[in-house]
Amino acid sequence: MKRIDVQEQPVLSPGRIFQIAVTGVKYRLFRAVVTVAVIVVAMAFLMNILTESLIKRAVAESVRDQIEEMHRVDRWIARLSMPQTAEEILEGLAEEVRRTLPDEPADEEVEAALQDASPYLRELTAMSGYGMDEILALQPVAREAIQYLRFFDNLDYGRRRVLVGPVESTQIFDRLQSERAWHHFTSNLADMRTVRFPFPLEEFQAFIERWDELETLVSKVRDGQSRAIAAIQATLGEQPVVEALRDADGAFGDTLREAGFALTPETASLLAVEVERLDYTLLIEGTINIHGVRQAVAARRDILPGDVTMQMIWQMLRSREGAEWFIGVMHESELATRGLTAERLEEIASQRAHARLLAIAERQTREAGGGLMGIGTRMTWLAFVSMLVCAVGIANAMLMSVTERFREIATLKCLGALDAFIMSVFLIEAALLGLVGGLGGALAGLLLATTRMAVTFRSLLWPALPWAEILIAGLISLAVGIVLAAISAVYPSFRAARLAPMEAMRIE
Amino acid sequence: MSNAPAHTPLEETPVPGAKRVIIRTVAMKKIYQRGEEITHALRGVDVEIYTGEFIVVMGPSGSGKSTFFNMIGALDSPSEGRVFIDEVDVAQLTAEELAFLRCRKIGYIFQSYNLIQYMTALENVTTPMAFGGVTPDEARTRGMDLLELVGLKERWFHRPIEMSGGQQQRVAIARALANNPSVLLCDEPTANLDHHTGDEILGILQRLNKERGVTIICATHDHRMMNICDRLMWIRDGGIERIARRDEVEVEVGAID
Numbered sequence: 001m002k003r004i005d006v007q008e009q010p011v012l013s014p015g016r017i018f019q020i021a022v023t024g025v026k027y028r029l030f031r032a033v034v035t036v037a038v039i040v041v042a043m044a045f046l047m048n049i050l051t052e053s054l055i056k057r058a059v060a061e062s063v064r065d066q067i068e069e070m071h072r073v074d075r076w077i078a079r080l081s082m083p084q085t086a087e088e089i090l091e092g093l094a095e096e097v098r099r100t101l102p103d104e105p106a107d108e109e110v111e112a113a114l115q116d117a118s119p120y121l122r123e124l125t126a127m128s129g130y131g132m133d134e135i136l137a138l139q140p141v142a143r144e145a146i147q148y149l150r151f152f153d154n155l156d157y158g159r160r161r162v163l164v165g166p167v168e169s170t171q172i173f174d175r176l177q178s179e180r181a182w183h184h185f186t187s188n189l190a191d192m193r194t195v196r197f198p199f200p201l202e203e204f205q206a207f208i209e210r211w212d213e214l215e216t217l218v219s220k221v222r223d224g225q226s227r228a229i230a231a232i233q234a235t236l237g238e239q240p241v242v243e244a245l246r247d248a249d250g251a252f253g254d255t256l257r258e259a260g261f262a263l264t265p266e267t268a269s270l271l272a273v274e275v276e277r278l279d280y281t282l283l284i285e286g287t288i289n290i291h292g293v294r295q296a297v298a299a300r301r302d303i304l305p306g307d308v309t310m311q312m313i314w315q316m317l318r319s320r321e322g323a324e325w326f327i328g329v330m331h332e333s334e335l336a337t338r339g340l341t342a343e344r345l346e347e348i349a350s351q352r353a354h355a356r357l358l359a360i361a362e363r364q365t366r367e368a369g370g371g372l373m374g375i376g377t378r379m380t381w382l383a384f385v386s387m388l389v390c391a392v393g394i395a396n397a398m399l400m401s402v403t404e405r406f407r408e409i410a411t412l413k414c415l416g417a418l419d420a421f422i423m424s425v426f427l428i429e430a431a432l433l434g435l436v437g438g439l440g441g442a443l444a445g446l447l448l449a450t451t452r453m454a455v456t457f458r459s460l461l462w463p464a465l466p467w468a469e470i471l472i473a474g475l476i477s478l479a480v481g482i483v484l485a486a487i488s489a490v491y492p493s494f495r496a497a498r499l500a501p502m503e504a505m506r507i508e
Numbered sequence: 509m510s511n512a513p514a515h516t517p518l519e520e521t522p523v524p525g526a527k528r529v530i531i532r533t534v535a536m537k538k539i540y541q542r543g544e545e546i547t548h549a550l551r552g553v554d555v556e557i558y559t560g561e562f563i564v565v566m567g568p569s570g571s572g573k574s575t576f577f578n579m580i581g582a583l584d585s586p587s588e589g590r591v592f593i594d595e596v597d598v599a600q601l602t603a604e605e606l607a608f609l610r611c612r613k614i615g616y617i618f619q620s621y622n623l624i625q626y627m628t629a630l631e632n633v634t635t636p637m638a639f640g641g642v643t644p645d646e647a648r649t650r651g652m653d654l655l656e657l658v659g660l661k662e663r664w665f666h667r668p669i670e671m672s673g674g675q676q677q678r679v680a681i682a683r684a685l686a687n688n689p690s691v692l693l694c695d696e697p698t699a700n701l702d703h704h705t706g707d708e709i710l711g712i713l714q715r716l717n718k719e720r721g722v723t724i725i726c727a728t729h730d731h732r733m734m735n736i737c738d739r740l741m742w743i744r745d746g747g748i749e750r751i752a753r754r755d756e757v758e759v760e761v762g763a764i765d
């Protein structure tokens with residue numbers, strides 16, 4: 001006679017569970033493909049956002065200097081018309097110097113430091129009348145000032161107003177000089193849970209006490225700059241600054257240096273070239289209004305003269321042959337070429353194309369920086385929302401594929417499966433789908449993003465591509481895919497596995 | 509857990525020939541509720557089934573036979589009343605012990621087969637063995653033997669969808685026998701089989717019952733079953749109408765004739 005004596009059930013080996021899960025996936029391949037497709041789309045979306053943001057940030061970083069250079073002429077025109085702001089001066093001062101002075105420097109040492117220091121530090125001494133040692137002594141204070149300014153800059157207006165009142169930039173330091181304002185600041189800071197002041201308060205207080213010294217330096221520099229500007233304006237008379245800058249590597253450059261401006265010979269010659277380029281650019285842009293030139297270009301391109309655009313001409317000038325031809329046309333139309341050679345023209349045209357690209361890059365990357373992985377706060381938000389959308393999509397797909405198998409779960413339970421076994425099968429299946437979908441999605445998103453970015457940034461893209469960060473973004477997408485799929489499969493299968501088998505079979 | 513007093517089986521060795529109860533129900537009721545609609549599938553069933561018995565359960569469609577099987581097979585919980593399997597109250601078993609019971613001690617042949625669609629015939633048969641800890645190699649040999657027993661050895665690699673109703677039913681029978689159960693619950697095991705195959709299945713059931721002492725509880729409309737059973741049980745409208753030994757029934761049938 002057989003007898004029942006109830007014992008506990010052994011646990012199946014992971015290998016066997018895996019095998020059963022894979023058989024299930026293979027059998028329901030179509031369903032699996034649909035689920036994977038949902039995951040692929042969701043992950044591609046996420047990966048696309050991440051990659052594009054990362055690329056934008058990397059491009060922004062790699063072209064920052066070039067953009068700076070692009071604005072060199074503008075900057076000097078600005079500098080020769082107005083003293084710098086306090087913040088600009090502090091930033092300039094805070095910049096690294098190659099040499100720090102000993103505690104009690106000898107004259108030669110100061111002299112050497114002066115030679116060695118950045119041209120801007122020399123300008124500061126000239127404009128303010130301070131000694132180099134004094135300036136260098138204030139440098140650490142300036143660095144501190146920059147830190148604090150960044151902190152206040154990053155606060156939104158409301159919070160900053162609560163802490164320091166309706167002032168900004170270095171005015172904040174001025175205001176905190178007063179006992180009342182300082183008290184107000186510290187007590188509000190303590191109350192405000194959402195703001196963390198990342199520096200020790202005592203240090204900040206010490207800085208506020210020293211701010212006076214720095215402030216005096218800054219205003220002296222500004223006074224000096226104003227005086228220098230007035231002197232230069234006087235020598236220029238009616239002549240615009242741009243025209244004068246054409247001579248930046250000659251007499252005008254000397255004038256600037258004598259007035260105390262930090263103009264190195266290298267910058268001066270670059271400025272001169274730049275101004276010359278601007279001149280030539282204006283010259284070429286003017287030719288489009290000359291009848292003969294228009295006719296010639298139209299004939300060459302086989303279009304109507306009215307359809308000729310500047311864009312078209314610049315495009316043409318980017319080849320040597322085109323540039324030579326154009327110079328010829330200018331001669332025929334008896335236009336002054338002012339010594340412009342075909343070689344130089346070609347160079348200007350391609351530089352101009354590059355500059356346009358840089359301008360696009362600047363516009364496109366304005367929002368880069370900050371937020372998650374430095375992809376910008378707006379992009380972080382977008383990535384977060386897209387992650388939510390993915391979660392809903394994947395959860396829906398997994399829920400459907402699990403609920404339609406309640407009957408199978410019930411049968412397995414009737415045959416003696418443990419709840420843990422059933423959940424492992426579904427977990428493995430979901431993780432597999434998540435893995436495949438996540439990989440596919442990451443690749444698709446990467447491809448899409450790089451293609452789109454390649455169209456936008458063209459030659460700027462390849463050297464800047466941040467491979468390591470993109471890899472991390474890919475891993476993040478992959479992990480998100482797997483985890484989301486697993487979580488959304490665990491819940492329904494857990495519910496079904498806990499029920500009595502026949503109860504589970506009745507759920508439709 | 510298995511040593512807890514409530515779970516310990518009766519230890520005394522049964523007196524030869526004495527009847528030992530293997531399944532007992534006490535005032536077992538099952539009420540299905542779907543929204544407002546309430547169905548009394550079982551209205552208080554008290555029954556004792558003895559070890560080694562062959563019982564045939566008869567009753568019109570919808571009378572509650574399948575529900576009764578689910579209850580005594582520990583596949584569903586009664587709304588009221590209790591079920592004892594080998595004097596152990598099913599309601600007190602843990603999930604693991606229930607799994608053990610369903611896996612090794614009870615074999616089910618479902619009315620709707622309930623085969624796993626993505627598994628081959630052989631995989632379906634060996635799945636309960638895998639849950640029971642049998643090694644894959646041994647499971648394979650035993651699975652093939654079982655398939656041979658039901659005459660499907662050549663079709664071991666077919667999936668349910670590629671088989672006829674009768675073939676699926678036979679796979680379900682082979683699967684029910686996978687772990688040499690002590691109790692076999694058969695919900696209309698011959699419904700889809702031709703006369704000849706049905707006879708073979710009956711032969712298998714009878715042999716299991718006689719040679720190995722497997723308790724067999726079998727719902728059927730098949731009158732051939734009546735010839736091999738020990739007792740008959742009629743269910744009507746969720747209650748037991750009558751239980752009788754075969755010899756009593758035969759006398760009646762004879763009397764009517």
Ligand SMILES: Nc1ncnc2c1ncn2[C@@H]1O[C@H](COP(=O)(O)OP(=O)(O)OP(=O)(O)O)[C@@H](O)[C@H]1O
Nearest residue numbers: 506540547549568569570571572573574575576619
């Ligand atoms: N899940 C359910 N929900 C509601 N009512 C149910 C459910 N399952 C069964 N019933 C009802 O319980 C009663 C008994 O059903 P059961 O399946 O036990 O009958 P049966 O005797 O096995 O019938 P058959 O011979 O047709 O298989 C029927 O009236 C049926 O409608």
Ligand SMILES: [Mg+2]
Nearest residue numbers: 573574619695
């Ligand atoms: Mg039934």
